[in-house]
Amino acid sequence: MTSQVWSIINSFLLETFILFILAAGFFLVHRTAKFLNIAHGDYATLGAYLVWTFVSVLGWNIWIAMVISIIAMGFIAIGIDQVTYKYLRGAPLALLLCSIGVGLVVRYGIFMAWGARFKKIAFALPNIEIFGTVISGSLILTLAFGGFVILLAYYLLKYTGLGTSVRAVADNSLLAESFGIDTEKTLKFVWFLSGSSAALGGVVLALYRPLTFEMGFMWILLIIAVSILAGTKIKFPLLLGACGIIAGGTELGLFFIPEAYRLGIGFVILVIAILIRRVVEK
Amino acid sequence: MTTPFIAFCLSFLALFLFYVILTLALNLQWGQAGILNFGLVGFVALGAYITAICMLDPSTLEYIDVGFGLPFPIAFVIAIIVTGIIAWLVSAIVRLGLEELAIITLAFAEVVHIAISNETWLTGGTTGIYISSFLDEKLGLLGYNVVFTVVLLVAALLVYYFTTKLNFSQFGRISNAIRQDEIKAKSLGINTVSHRMKVFVIGSMIMAAAGSLYAYFGLRVVPELYPVGLTFAVWIALILGGSGNNRGAVLGIGIYMLMDMLARLYLDIPGHPEIAAGLKFVIIGLLLVILIIRRPEGILGPKRSRYA
Amino acid sequence: MHNKAKIILQCENLKKSFGATRAVDGCSLEFQEGTITSIIGPNGSGKTTLFNIITGFTPPDSGKVYYKDKDITKLCMKSKSYALADLGIAQSFQLARGFGEMAILESLMVPPTIADDNSLFTVFQLLLPGRKETSRLEREKKAREMLKELGLEEKSAEKLQDQDVGTQKLVELGQIFLLGPSIFLLDEPLAGVSRDKVPILLNHIKGLREMGKTIVMIEHKMEPVLNISDMIYVLVKGKILVNGSPDEIRNDQRVKEAYLGVSSVRTE
Numbered sequence: 115m116t117s118q119v120w121s122i123i124n125s126f127l128l129e130t131f132i133l134f135i136l137a138a139g140f141f142l143v144h145r146t147a148k149f150l151n152i153a154h155g156d157y158a159t160l161g162a163y164l165v166w167t168f169v170s171v172l173g174w175n176i177w178i179a180m181v182i183s184i185i186a187m188g189f190i191a192i193g194i195d196q197v198t199y200k201y202l203r204g205a206p207l208a209l210l211l212c213s214i215g216v217g218l219v220v221r222y223g224i225f226m227a228w229g230a231r232f233k234k235i236a237f238a239l240p241n242i243e244i245f246g247t248v249i250s251g252s253l254i255l256t257l258a259f260g261g262f263v264i265l266l267a268y269y270l271l272k273y274t275g276l277g278t279s280v281r282a283v284a285d286n287s288l289l290a291e292s293f294g295i296d297t298e299k300t301l302k303f304v305w306f307l308s309g310s311s312a313a314l315g316g317v318v319l320a321l322y323r324p325l326t327f328e329m330g331f332m333w334i335l336l337i338i339a340v341s342i343l344a345g346t347k348i349k350f351p352l353l354l355g356a357c358g359i360i361a362g363g364t365e366l367g368l369f370f371i372p373e374a375y376r377l378g379i380g381f382v383i384l385v386i387a388i389l390i391r392r393v394v395e396k
Numbered sequence: 397m398t399t400p401f402i403a404f405c406l407s408f409l410a411l412f413l414f415y416v417i418l419t420l421a422l423n424l425q426w427g428q429a430g431i432l433n434f435g436l437v438g439f440v441a442l443g444a445y446i447t448a449i450c451m452l453d454p455s456t457l458e459y460i461d462v463g464f465g466l467p468f469p470i471a472f473v474i475a476i477i478v479t480g481i482i483a484w485l486v487s488a489i490v491r492l493g494l495e496e497l498a499i500i501t502l503a504f505a506e507v508v509h510i511a512i513s514n515e516t517w518l519t520g521g522t523t524g525i526y527i528s529s530f531l532d533e534k535l536g537l538l539g540y541n542v543v544f545t546v547v548l549l550v551a552a553l554l555v556y557y558f559t560t561k562l563n564f565s566q567f568g569r570i571s572n573a574i575r576q577d578e579i580k581a582k583s584l585g586i587n588t589v590s591h592r593m594k595v596f597v598i599g600s601m602i603m604a605a606a607g608s609l610y611a612y613f614g615l616r617v618v619p620e621l622y623p624v625g626l627t628f629a630v631w632i633a634l635i636l637g638g639s640g641n642n643r644g645a646v647l648g649i650g651i652y653m654l655m656d657m658l659a660r661l662y663l664d665i666p667g668h669p670e671i672a673a674g675l676k677f678v679i680i681g682l683l684l685v686i687l688i689i690r691r692p693e694g695i696l697g698p699k700r701s702r703y704a
Numbered sequence: 705m706h707n708k709a710k711i712i713l714q715c716e717n718l719k720k721s722f723g724a725t726r727a728v729d730g731c732s733l734e735f736q737e738g739t740i741t742s743i744i745g746p747n748g749s750g751k752t753t754l755f756n757i758i759t760g761f762t763p764p765d766s767g768k769v770y771y772k773d774k775d776i777t778k779l780c781m782k783s784k785s786y787a788l789a790d791l792g793i794a795q796s797f798q799l800a801r802g803f804g805e806m807a808i809l810e811s812l813m814v815p816p817t818i819a820d821d822n823s824l825f826t827v828f829q830l831l832l833p834g835r836k837e838t839s840r841l842e843r844e845k846k847a848r849e850m851l852k853e854l855g856l857e858e859k860s861a862e863k864l865q866d867q868d869v870g871t872q873k874l875v876e877l878g879q880i881f882l883l884g885p886s887i888f889l890l891d892e893p894l895a896g897v898s899r900d901k902v903p904i905l906l907n908h909i910k911g912l913r914e915m916g917k918t919i920v921m922i923e924h925k926m927e928p929v930l931n932i933s934d935m936i937y938v939l940v941k942g943k944i945l946v947n948g949s950p951d952e953i954r955n956d957q958r959v960k961e962a963y964l965g966v967s968s969v970r971t972e
Contacts, residue, residue, distance in 0.1 A: 150495060150498070150499075198685050198689065201689045202688065202689065206494070206495075207432075207494065208688050210498070211631070211635060211684065211688055212684070212685050212688045212689065214628060214631070214632075214681075214684065215632075215680075215681040215682065215683075215684030215685035215688065216681065216685060217681070218628075218677050218678065218680060218681025218684070219677075219678050219681035219682055219685070221677070222673075222674040222675070222676075222677035222678045222681070223674070223678055225673070225674040225677075226671055226674035226675060226678065335499065335502060335503060335506060338498075338499045338502075339499060339503070342495060342496060342499060372514065374510055374513070374514040375507070375510055375511075375514070377503070377506055377507070377510060378503075378506070378507040378510055378511075380503075381500075381503035381504075381506070381507060384499070384500070384503065385500060388492065388496055388500075392492075565840070566813075566816075566839065566840065566843070569810065569813060569814055570814065570816070572803070572805075572806065573803050573806075573811075573814045576803045576804060576805055576806070577801050577802065577803055577804075579761070579797075579801065580797070580801040580802060580803065581814075582761075582785040582786050582789070583759060583761075583785055583786075583789055583794070583795050583797075583801075584786075584789055584794075584814060584815045584816070584879065584880075584883055585786050585787075585789035585790045585815070585816055585883060586786055586814075586816060587786045587787075588786070
């Protein structure tokens with residue numbers, strides 16, 4: 115495999131899976147609580163910064179730090195919901211604007227606490243060589259995490275009681291309530307998953323870039339795009355597909371359009387996809 | 397009361413008026429017609445940059461190829477019209493749902509930002525364009541700022557007058573009707589999509605005008621002046637003051653800028669510049685959250701119509 | 705029918721399915737000018753969908769619609785409800801729709817008139833100081849007249865959303881009237897209306913007929929239907945079971961069967 119082709123495939127896989135992990139939690143909230151949580155990217159950032167703190171300040175083992183951070187973010191997400199979003203159930207616009215506020219608090223809270231200078235998590239992973247091509251350890255880890263997320267999502271949604279409740283609430287929360295489903299408990303579960311997957315996404319981002327207070331927020335546009343693109347039901351394979359379309363389309367577009375417009379290409383794909391969906395739905 | 401201090405106060409006032417105009421324009425789109433526009437800063441930037449490009453004499457800057465050397469009034473008009481045309485093209489999206497509208501407008505502003513940062517041959521890239529204004533040469537610091545502020549004050553009053561009059565006219569009545577019940581409006585023979593497109597265009601042209609004026613008196617256009625945060629700042633101000641309300645919009649900006657100023661003055665802990673900058677946004681975020689939860693209509697409450 | 709009045713609206717073999725459900729399954733109806741036609745039938749028989757097809761809120765799968773001898777099917781297919789309203793086809797809704805936040809007087813000022821010009825050019829003219837909106841006084845006058853007609857003068861400054869259903873439906877009727885349509889499609893105009901207000905609404909509806917307007921009603925309250933209708937269509941499961949004069953329908957065995965065992969017929 116020529117190195118140029120591999121480099122493109124590498125970029126494509128990376129972009130798809132990073133986006134997927136970051137978007138998974140957002141997607142879940144979007145489908146159940148029915149609003150766009152603009153603060154989601156900032157949850158990811160917080161997760162990454164927690165890991166940095168555990169590793170660089172407290173000297174913990176990196177894997178333990180990751181696990182603790184992921185669990186912690188799950189609870190933090192629940193906490194935030196209980197204090198803010200809970201009072202706005204069923205009002206998507208108010209929730210959207212509220213999440214802008216929450217995002218500001220988290221983002222600039224991080225800025226205040228950890229400062230503006232870039233931080234780096236020391237995270238050396240071994241590379242593997244197959245047929246003369248070097249596959250970085252980071253890529254393998256990213257793919258592994260991505261695979262883990264989608265398999266976990268599949269298992270939880272299909273085979274657990276809470277997962278079934280999640281699907282019911284996503285479909286029609288009023289109907290679900292009348293069937294005796296405790297929507298509040300289900301939402302707590304959803305927020306835990308959302309927060310923890312965001313933290314995982316933050317950790318993955320940290321594999322490739324230094325930490326800044328905006329690192330998660332920068333992705334929110336693409337996250338929203340793939341979530342809207344992925345349709346109206348909770349189907350994680352569709353989300354992965356949407357990530358693939360955006361990532362693939364972007365890679366394709368980069369042949370013709372300069373790198374700086376990466377986001378713009380994603381946006382054009384989004385618009386086209388929305389229009390296509392509209393025509394199909396008629 | 398030294399001259400530089402007065403000049404500073406005036407420029408602060410000018411910034412305030414700039415934000416007021418933007419909030420009034422956003423209120424026209426959102427408060428009256430219910431159009432969710434997260435791409436505000438994109439239209440401001442378009443107005444500013446088109447003005448700068450029109451006024452530039454290309455021979456003065458080697459890294460920019462385009463310029464028309466036009467005087468400001470003509471550049472101003474061109475900027476508004478061209479932005480209006482672009483807004484018209486974008487406005488076709490008003491027929492989409494709120495979520496889609498939100499993200500497409502957001503993405504639009506992002507793309508504009510990327511374009512102005514990268515197309516150095518046109519926009520000067522990250523260096524931007526410096527505008528030479530004859531006023532700058534003729535007047536001193538104080539005089540210049542006085543003119544700056546007065547012009548913006550007149551503009552703000554005009555926009556306030558125009559948007560209020562529009563709100564109470566039949567045009568505004570239809571906007572409000574569409575916002576409250578689009579299906580009902582359609583059943584009464586109102587072409588809701590076409591109407592909202594018009595509102596979108598008008599609002600965007602006002603935003604471009606504000607951008608143009610501020611760029612001219614600010615003497616330069618540079619990408620970092622037009623960040624995504626500007627859109628959210630205006631939105632926050634709109635909500636702080638009570639969306640749908642022109643007076644509330646002004647109040648909201650006032651509160652926002654007051655907090656900004658206070659943060660700058662009192663939160664400066666030496667050695668920790670992050671505290672001041674960060675805390676300001678944290679407080680704004682908290683305020684937004686509290687306000688949305690406690691009083692969705694904002695501080696001044698919903699608009700009262702002349703008939704109720 | 706003695707004199708064959710002009711047929712103002714005609715539906716030919718309309719079909720509309722939502723997934724596997726055939727909401728409207730080959731309906732053909734015609735409405736004579738200056739009459740009151742009622743469409744009755746058990747819940748879920750496709751009545752509202754039929755209305756929505758005619759007024760452009762739901763595109764049909766197949767079939768044709770003719771209005772004043774013109775084929776308007778294309779407009780219905782493209783969901784151009786505002787254009788259909790413009791032509792003179794007006795609709796009121798099952799759950800009274802209106803502009804709740806507006807004062808009643810103002811909500812009566814919304815319907816556009818031919819004199820309206822909302823082009824951007826006119827809008828910018830508002831910038832000129834002293835430029836009063838020439839049509840506003842005229843519009844306000846008409847709205848006040850309508851309020852008087854409806855007997856709601858004292859409520860002119862009250863908000864629509866604070867009113868009881870009967871008042872809301874009255875206002876809705878007024879709004880539609882100000883549009884100047886030829887045919888009124890009223891979806892359950894009496895639903896949720898308090899007993900004392902029902903006769904008022906019925907009187908207005910009859911008054912419209914006297915003016916030469918055409919009314920088509922969906923209703924469940926059988927007594928008013930039988931009293932004021934000139935023609936009744938019975939719709940069951942998306943198909944027309946039978947149509948005829950009130951007397952014919954009253955005595956029709958099939959109609960009785962269709963209602964019994966499905967939903968109770970409210971004969972108040």
